[in-house]
Amino acid sequence: MNNNEIVSELENIVGEQFVSDKPEETFLYHYDFITAEPEGKCDIVIMPKTAEEVQEIVKIANKFKIPLVPWVSGINFGSTATPLKGGIVVDLRRLNRVLEVNEDDMYALIEGGTTWAGLQAYLGKNHPNLMAGVTFSPPGTGVVASCLCYGMFNLGMLGGTGAEFINGLEVVLGSGDLVRVGSCSLSDYWYGRQPLPDLAGLFIGWEGSTGIVTKAAIKLWPKLPFRKDFVLMGNTFDMGIPVLLKLSKAGLGICDIFVFSYNWIQAAIGAYEKKVPLNPLKDNLPVFISGVTTQAYTEKQHEAQCEAIETISKEGGLTEAPQGISLDILPYQAWGAWNFSRGGGGEWIGSYCSTREIIKYYKLARETALKHGHTSQFYSRLLFGGHYCVSRFNINFNKNDPEEIESARIILKEIHEEVSSLDGVVMYKAPKWAHEVYEEKIYPATYELMKKIKNLLDPNKVMNPGHGWGD
Amino acid sequence: MVGVIKIFQRLRYMKRMGLTHVDTRHEIHKIERHQDLEHYKDIIYQCGKCGTCRTVYQDADWAAVCPSGEFRKFESYYLGGKNLLTWGLTSGKLKWTEHLASIFYSCTVCMACLQQCQIPEIHTYAVEWLMAMREEAVKQGYGPMPEQKLYTEHTMVENNPYMEKHGDRLNWLPSHIKQTPDAKTAYYVGCTSSYREQNVAVATAEILNSLQVDFRIHPNESCCGSPVYMTGQTEKAKKIAEENVKMFKDAGIEKIITSCAGCYRTWKDTYPNKFGLNHGIEVKHLPEFLLDKLKNGELNFSKEFNMKITYHDPCHIGRHMGIYKPPRQVLEKIPGLELLEMKRNRHNAWCCGSGGGVRSAFKDLSAFAANERIEEAKETTAEAIVSCCPFCLNQFKANIKNNEIQALDLSEIVKQII
Numbered sequence: 001m002n003n004n005e006i007v008s009e010l011e012n013i014v015g016e017q018f019v020s021d022k023p024e025e026t027f028l029y030h031y032d033f034i035t036a037e038p039e040g041k042c043d044i045v046i047m048p049k050t051a052e053e054v055q056e057i058v059k060i061a062n063k064f065k066i067p068l069v070p071w072v073s074g075i076n077f078g079s080t081a082t083p084l085k086g087g088i089v090v091d092l093r094r095l096n097r098v099l100e101v102n103e104d105d106m107y108a109l110i111e112g113g114t115t116w117a118g119l120q121a122y123l124g125k126n127h128p129n130l131m132a133g134v135t136f137s138p139p140g141t142g143v144v145a146s147c148l149c150y151g152m153f154n155l156g157m158l159g160g161t162g163a164e165f166i167n168g169l170e171v172v173l174g175s176g177d178l179v180r181v182g183s184c185s186l187s188d189y190w191y192g193r194q195p196l197p198d199l200a201g202l203f204i205g206w207e208g209s210t211g212i213v214t215k216a217a218i219k220l221w222p223k224l225p226f227r228k229d230f231v232l233m234g235n236t237f238d239m240g241i242p243v244l245l246k247l248s249k250a251g252l253g254i255c256d257i258f259v260f261s262y263n264w265i266q267a268a269i270g271a272y273e274k275k276v277p278l279n280p281l282k283d284n285l286p287v288f289i290s291g292v293t294t295q296a297y298t299e300k301q302h303e304a305q306c307e308a309i310e311t312i313s314k315e316g317g318l319t320e321a322p323q324g325i326s327l328d329i330l331p332y333q334a335w336g337a338w339n340f341s342r343g344g345g346g347e348w349i350g351s352y353c354s355t356r357e358i359i360k361y362y363k364l365a366r367e368t369a370l371k372h373g374h375t376s377q378f379y380s381r382l383l384f385g386g387h388y389c390v391s392r393f394n395i396n397f398n399k400n401d402p403e404e405i406e407s408a409r410i411i412l413k414e415i416h417e418e419v420s421s422l423d424g425v426v427m428y429k430a431p432k433w434a435h436e437v438y439e440e441k442i443y444p445a446t447y448e449l450m451k452k453i454k455n456l457l458d459p460n461k462v463m464n465p466g467h468g469w470g471d
Numbered sequence: 472m473v474g475v476i477k478i479f480q481r482l483r484y485m486k487r488m489g490l491t492h493v494d495t496r497h498e499i500h501k502i503e504r505h506q507d508l509e510h511y512k513d514i515i516y517q518c519g520k521c522g523t524c525r526t527v528y529q530d531a532d533w534a535a536v537c538p539s540g541e542f543r544k545f546e547s548y549y550l551g552g553k554n555l556l557t558w559g560l561t562s563g564k565l566k567w568t569e570h571l572a573s574i575f576y577s578c579t580v581c582m583a584c585l586q587q588c589q590i591p592e593i594h595t596y597a598v599e600w601l602m603a604m605r606e607e608a609v610k611q612g613y614g615p616m617p618e619q620k621l622y623t624e625h626t627m628v629e630n631n632p633y634m635e636k637h638g639d640r641l642n643w644l645p646s647h648i649k650q651t652p653d654a655k656t657a658y659y660v661g662c663t664s665s666y667r668e669q670n671v672a673v674a675t676a677e678i679l680n681s682l683q684v685d686f687r688i689h690p691n692e693s694c695c696g697s698p699v700y701m702t703g704q705t706e707k708a709k710k711i712a713e714e715n716v717k718m719f720k721d722a723g724i725e726k727i728i729t730s731c732a733g734c735y736r737t738w739k740d741t742y743p744n745k746f747g748l749n750h751g752i753e754v755k756h757l758p759e760f761l762l763d764k765l766k767n768g769e770l771n772f773s774k775e776f777n778m779k780i781t782y783h784d785p786c787h788i789g790r791h792m793g794i795y796k797p798p799r800q801v802l803e804k805i806p807g808l809e810l811l812e813m814k815r816n817r818h819n820a821w822c823c824g825s826g827g828g829v830r831s832a833f834k835d836l837s838a839f840a841a842n843e844r845i846e847e848a849k850e851t852t853a854e855a856i857v858s859c860c861p862f863c864l865n866q867f868k869a870n871i872k873n874n875e876i877q878a879l880d881l882s883e884i885v886k887q888i889i
Contacts, residue, residue, distance in 0.1 A: 020545065024571045027559050028546045034519040047544055073522050094544065117526040121533035139533060140522015270591055339590050344517040400516045400562065 003043060006064055010046050010088070013056045018047040018094070029074060029089040030082070034338050035347040036397060036408040037079035037431050040466075041086040042069075049094045051170060051178060051214035057090060058176040058212070061462045068174075068462045070208040072113050072142030076149060077348045078429035080207040084466030092142070095214060098122040105191040106130060106220045107167050112144045112213045119143050123220070130220040131155070133165065136268075136337070136379075144216045148204055150352070150428040152381055152390055154256045154293065155221055157248065160384035161352075163204045167192050170215035171203055174458025182217070190217030202453060207429070209468030210457040221255070224295040226302035231321035232290045232313050236281075237261075237359050240288035243316030245355055248386030250312065252294055252305045257382040259290040261362070263375040264394065270336030273396055278375055287376075290318070340377070343398025347408060349415045350392035353425040355382060358391055361425065364418040365393035372411045390428070393419075432466060439469075502596050505745045508607045511600040512561035514592050520551030524584035527819045534815050536583035538822050538840035539829075547574050550584035550597060557600055572613035575604045577836060579829045580701060581822035582790040605703025615702040616832035623699050623707060630693035631662040632831075640692065643669035648676045651685035657724045658686050659738070661731030662694050663861040671861045674886035675730040675757060681889045682764060689722060697733040697787075700741055702828040709746045716742060716750045726753040728760050730882050732787035732860035733826070740792065756788055757882055758798040758859050765804055774888040775807030780879070781853035782810060783844065783867075784820035785860035798859050798881055805888060811851040813844075821847060823858075825866040841870035848876055855879045 003021050010019045020026065021044045029042035043066075048054045061068040067087025074081045083089055092113030100109040101123070110119060117139035119132050133153025135146055146153075147162030159165050168182025168190045181199035184190045193200050203210055234240035237259075244257050260268070262280040267273070277283050292309060296302035313320065338346030353361060358380050366376040377394035393415055397408040416434060419425050427434045439447060447470070454470035457463075465471060502514060525540060526533045535541045540549035547556060553575065559565035580601060588594045608614030615623065622632035629637045643665060658679060664672040679686050693715060700708035719727070729735050739754040755763075764770035782802060788794040795817045802810050815821045824830065824840025845867060848856040855877035858864055867878035 018544065022570055023565060024556060024568065024574055025545050025547050027565060028520060028552050028555060032519075033555055034521075045545070073520075075519060075521055091546075115522065115526075117522075117533035121526070125532050138521035138523045139528070140525050270589065336589065338519055339517050342517060342592075344519055400513070400558075 006060065006066065006088070007044055009060050010044065010057065013053050013060075014046060014048055020045050026089075029071065029091070032074060032076070032079040032082050034075060034345060034399070035077055035079045035431075036345060036399075036405045036412065037082060037347070038084075040083040042083050042089045043086050045089045045091055047091045047094045051172060054090065054095075054172045054212050054214055055176050055178055057088065058172050058174065058462070061088060062174075062176060062460050065460055066462065067465050068212075069464050070112075070145075070212045072115070072145045073138070073140050075137065075141055076145070076429045077346075077350060078207075078427075078431040078434070080149065080429055080431070080464070080467045081145075084432070087462075090212060092212075099215070101127050101130065101220070102189070102191070103127065103130065105189070106222070107190055107217045108132065108220055109190050109215060109217045110143060111215055112142075114143050115140050116143055116146075119218075127220075129223050131223045132218065132220055133159075133162070143218060144213050147216065147218060148213060149207060150205060152383060156381050156383040157257055157385060158221060158255045159219055160387070161390075164384070165219040166200055166204065167217035167219060169200055169203055169213050171211040171213050173211045174460070174463040178214075184217065202457065205428075205469075207468040208464040209471065210454060210463060224297050226296040226299060228294055228302070228306055230292040230294070230309055230313070232292060232318040233286050233321060234288040234318045235286045237288050237362050239317050240290060241358050243313055243318050244290055244292075244382060245386060246312055246316065247292060247309060248355075248382045250308065252308050253296050253301070254292060254294050254309075256291065256293040259288060259380050261366075261376050261378040262287040262289065264337070264377040264379050265289055267337045267340035267377050267394065267396070270339065272342055273340045273375055276375065278373070279370060337377070337394060338396065340375075340394075341396035341398055343396070343400060343404065345397040345399030345405065345408065346394055347412055348392045348394045349412055349419060349427065350390065350429065351419060351425045351427045352388060352390050353422065355386060355389045357422045357425065358389060360422055361391045361393075361419050364422070365415045368411065368415045368418055369393070369395065372407070374411065391419075435469070435471075502592065502599070504596070504599050506599065506603065508557070508561060508600065508603040511596070511603060512558075514596070515554050515561065515600055516558045517590050518551055518554035518558075518593055520546060520555055522549070522551060524550035524588045526587065527815060528587040528589065531814045531819050534819075536587060536815070536819060536821065538581070538824050538843070539578045539836060541843075542836045542839045543577065548577060550588065550593075553578070553601060553604070554593065554597065557604055567608070567611045567613050569613055572608040573616065575601070575608060576614065576616050576619075576702070576828060577833050578827055579786065579822045579824060579840065580827035581786040583786075583819065583822060586790065586818045602703070605701075606705050607703075609703040609705075615704060615828060618831040619698070619702045619828045622831060623702070623704055626694050626699060626711070627707060631666060632694060632698045633662055633666045635666045637693070640665045641688070641690070643672045644676070644688065645673060648673075649680050650687040652687060653723075654685040654687045655723060655725040656684060656686045657719065657722075657727050658688050659695070659727045659729040659731070659734055660688060660692060661729060661734040661861065663865055664730060665692075667865050668861040668880070671730050671864065671880045671882050674880070674882040677886050678757075678761075678882060678889060679728070682770060684728075686728065689718065689724070691718060693718075695734040695737040697737040697741070698828060700737065700745070701826065705745075708741075712737075712742050712746045712748055716748050719752060720750065724752060726755065728755050728757060730757045730859070730861065730880070732756065732785040733862060736787040736791045756794060756797075756859065758801050759794065761801050761885060762797045765801065770889070772805050772888045776805050776884055776888050777807040778855060779809045779811055779853045780855045780857045781813050781848045781851045782816070783813070783823065783848070783856050783858040783863060784817055785858055785863050786820075786822050786826055788859060789820060790818055801881065801885070802857070805884065808884070811853050813847045813851055815847065823863040823866045825862050830866065837866070838870055841866050845871055845876060857881055857884065
């Protein structure tokens with residue numbers, strides 16, 4: 001492969017200032033810089049400004065049969081934006097405009113590289129009565145990428161995963177064709193994916209291996225005048241989880257329910273892992289710390305909702321945090337979570353699963369972590385009115401220490417094996433090794449269908465090779 | 472339960488400050504400042520290039536904060552990129568190149584990125600390795616940038632980076648300014664006010680006369696060394712510092728008042744903390760000095776100054792030294808003056824684009840930053856953008872088009888109403 005020739009053709013598309021094959025630029029794309037997943041190699045990085053430029057880039061990748069990796073922040077805990085087989089990283093940060101906000105149907109039409117900070121900024125300034133979700137990921141991460149990879153946010157009880165917030169997509173396929181899916185394929189309204197065949201599924205959960213999304217409409221929600229963030233604490237998960245499940249099915253204007261373990265809270269605020277109790281249960285510390293957010297339109301409604309939440313919590317043995325101690329920072333980003341070890345490394349086993357399995361998931365993962373001398377950093381969020389949940393267990397490490405990285409890999413795989421014994425546990429943003437586990441387990445005809453779809457949308461296999469399904 | 476309560480007490484969000492000032496300081500690794508690159512290599516990789524450093528954290532509509540990154544776009548130019556390039560270098564994954572050096576020099580060292588980073592050690596110390604990288608670039612022969620090298624050579628001979636003659640330094644000084652030959656207080660004018668923004672020098676001297684302050688201007692005053700130090704040329708800057716300290720100590724100076732933000736930072740912080748020159752001279756920036764006078768009743772504003780203005784926080788007194796209130800407190804005391812804040816202000820202020828050697832070496836980046844700030848100032852409907860730094864002032868004047876807004880120094884306003 002002659003990089004100079006490719007670089008020259010890419011420069012003709014976007015201008016030379018937005019293409020680089022210099023190591024001082026490409027170094028920052030070759031690795032996630034947080035996880036224990038292996039490094040890759042970025043040969044060239046390019047920053048397009050329009051969907052048309054993306055199409056031209058894809059054509060060049062096909063011409064040279066060179067891999068193409070869509071990228072916004074390069075951070076996700078499966079390292080699915082790491083270019084495992086080299087090639088061109090398409091950094092979408094210049095495709096970052098909010099193109100439209102439809103207040104009637106409550107959605108924002110945004111470009112593929114829009115960050116959470118960018119969307120929040122736009123809404124705060126122009127549509128203060130509407131809100132987008134807020135993830136626990138940093139503000140510089142991508143909205144569309146997060147939704148496509150089943151990220152979730154603080155409106156999860158209302159709308160489910162980020163994927164369920166997607167109304168429609170504009171995508172450059174691996175073949176270079178530009179398609180639109182959803183109501184936007186027939187009109188200029190991006191109100192939803194219904195009632196057409198739901199082709200958004202060709203791009204959701206595929207980890208950038210079927211196309212590059214250049215536009216997406218994302219659901220917004222009204223910001224109601226009355227809101228309260230409850231902090232409910234209990235001694236154990238056995239005590240606390242049933243209360244949260246009861247609350248999730250009680251209505252009560254709840255837009256978010258989640259639980260942190262004691263150590264996860266400490267990670268999130270940037271404490272130092274070596275200075276906190278390894279096993280808080282042994283010290284009789286309450287390990288169950290949950291957050292419940294409720295909204296209401298009127299004060300009377302709000303009071304009634306809050307009273308019901310308080311009653312259910314009290315009956316279940318949970319204690320509301322004392323006056324003056326509240327999660328009034330919500331929504332916030334859990335910026336410290338990966339850096340708990342002060343080594344800048346962290347990776348999770350994050351899975352969607354049945355709400356029946358939360359306690360078992362926590363205990364299995366906790367025991368494995370403790371066995372290896374790691375704290376128990378667990379987090380779970382109930383989604384879509386309590387229909388399902390996400391559960392996650394973090395392991396931190398020093399990413400400058402090869403032995404610690406190797407050790408973290410072993411522990412993560414062990415936790416994965418343990419929690420996968422529970423019915424219905426499936427990892428999201430799954431790294432390559434987890435995909436290999438699922439590919440053996442999945443219904444064979446389903447996997448064959450995935451391969452056919454992948455082949456149809458990306459005939460030259462240029463899209464994010466090494467990641468996603470049907471590779 | 473007490474342990475959990477303590478956690479939540481520390482977790483509380485503080486308006487306008489995000490989580491920045493949450494009490495996690497006892498968890499921070501203790502790191503010495505002003506060390507060489509080797510000293511920081513085990514802390515840099517805490518960064519995950521998460522991008523939090525790119526925008527104001529939970530405030531100011533999450534507006535962009537990094538001139539260099541916003542102009543060049545590549546991750547390398549943001550703090551996250553620079554952290555990890557530093558890691559790449561110290562861990563042997565990358566090598567010094569001209570391009571690597573130019574990335575690190577394409578930074579005004581405004582420190583707005585640090586304010587946003589929520590990782591305690593990076594939030595507190597990242598500027599140390601940004602400066603250490605510049606020092607290392609010089610040691611390796613890749614720094615400073617050619618234009619910076621040129622002005623440094625001139626400074627070492629003529630004591631200013633403006634390619635002017637040292638003998639012309641006091642040409643700004645009008646005959647009506649009264650100096651006290653044996654005064655213990657010196658007005659340290661600085662190069663920009665001496666050669667480019669002479670109105671600031673005249674105004675400051677007139678203010679001091681009006682307040683009947685016994686002061687003098689050292690006849691051999693020279694560059695403080697800031698433009699040399701900020702471009703990684705530590706040894707040369709230290710030599711300048713030593714000569715300056717000796718000169719002022721020999722002259723019996725016990726207090727310096729300066730109207731320059733860069734000189735203030737250099738005398739007050741760099742000399743003692745980087746160069747170990749504990750000169751014992753009290754250093755006051757003009758707004759601090761004026762505020763003291765206002766508080767003790769020696770200064771009153773008798774006239775009105777009817778203008779809507781917005782205040783631009785200079786990086787060298789703001790984020791570098793933590794001075795945000797005194798200039799505003801002085802401005803708020805001025806009858807008729809209406810102070811309008813820009814969206815990005817105080818610790819989130821957007822840099823004017825002139826510091827860190829950027830204005831001389833990267834003129835396009837520098838102009839981009841200035842124009843962004845001028846547009847932000849215009850959005851407030853202010854008639855003037857006011858600062859306390861002649862370098863910021865000079866930068867704004869050079870970039871304001873068609874008199875769309877005025878640029879003023881605080882001293883120029885105070886002089887008119889005193």
